Amino acid sequence: MAHPKIEVMVDEALARTLLAQQHPDLADLPLTWVGTGWDNAMWRLGDHLLLRFPVREAAAHLVEHEQAWLPVLADRLPVAVPVPVRNGLPAHGFPWAWSVVPWFDAVTAATTPVDERGAWAPRLADFFVALHVPAPQDAPDNPVRGGDVAARRQPLHERLATLALPDADRIASRFDELAAAPAWRGPALWVHGDPHPANLLVHDGDLRAVIDFGDVTSGDPACDLATAWLTFDAPARARLRARVDAACGWDEAMWRRAQAWALHLAVAMQMHPVEYPHLAAVGRHGVEQALAT
Structure with missing residues (x-):
């Protein structure tokens, strides 16, 4: 990339x-x-x-x-x-x-300590519950968001070869395992497309805004739920998942696809560490979290 x-x-x-x-x-x-x-x-x-x-x-x-x-x-x-x-x-x-x-008087979640983000994980869950509803047929197309995560295998492997990450083999193997989960067969739902912590704004310890909807599309919401690994630690991720599942009833396959998306996105975020060190840090955290579970 x-x-x-x-x-x-x-x-x-x-x-x-x-x-x-x-x-x-x-x-x-x-x-x-x-x-x-x-x-x-x-x-x-x-x-x-x-x-x-x-x-x-x-x-x-x-x-x-x-x-x-x-x-x-x-x-x-x-x-x-x-x-x-x-x-x-x-x-x-x-x-x-x-x-x-x-203009939102806030900072990006990417600049805040990970262990402080859990306070607003339920609020982000509520955002996803409200967003992930059926979209109209004329919702924007997006070739790299909202689709089958298994289609991301080749670009992931190409980036791993370029980056030479120390965990490259584990990332590739775990991605393939997770991406083998059953594909989304439901209706095309609204998808933000890029809700990583640099697009989540925080003020006074709470979620102030979700920004950068340029990738908005419709399809499988698993790519949005990938932020559970990109943004949070395990306890906060569990709270987000519990709240989303209580409202939406997602199955285990949804979260396995989301975890696969997390690995794919976390690697992509490390492609330009000099230009975007904050995204590279998000990527490193995401890989660590997605490999730990």
Whole structure:
């Protein structure tokens, strides 16, 4: 998985030009650069807003998914999500849609100690219970989320060969064992697609928001439940699972697929440790947890 190249740079001048043209009432608010991630450049706007600009064509489609579907999903979810408050259009050389979303006064769960995250595991469970309901036929397609985890075997093995992790053989063997669980045969359910701890925001020891719905799709919710290993330790994972199972009645096969997804995602997160050390740390934790059970 090569690191994607930024195709369009978004500096303060471009951000202000787009705001002035399309949302002039916001154009004079202070702008503070937050960072540029895998998909988006982010600028804080005033005290309560955030600008999200896709920096490559593939990410532009993810922004469109958020703009179309977060307003539909938000009312049913028990946790705040970044519903766009304004939508931006291509202009002044910027070729894609962009968004103005709420700014959440919080930190990512990835920056907090693992043993402190269990306090909000039931709240995340409630989020999944509310989200994992049948999706409409026009829900976004996603070739790498929500599908059969067994199809991830080849990319997993390729990444293991590239990374040369010390536990590579154990990871490969355990993945194959877990991915052999019966496939999902239920209806296509809404799936967040990427609820790892860098996309979970925490404030005062509680789950404040779930962000980054660019991978939102429909299918098998096991890929979302993988965060039980990526985010938590064993006691917190047990609490999350108990609450989800009580509401949804998932079988053992669901959790075996979820654990396989956890291994796949944990390895992928370690592909670029220099650029994204926080994701690499999540990946190492995820491998440790998924191999321990």
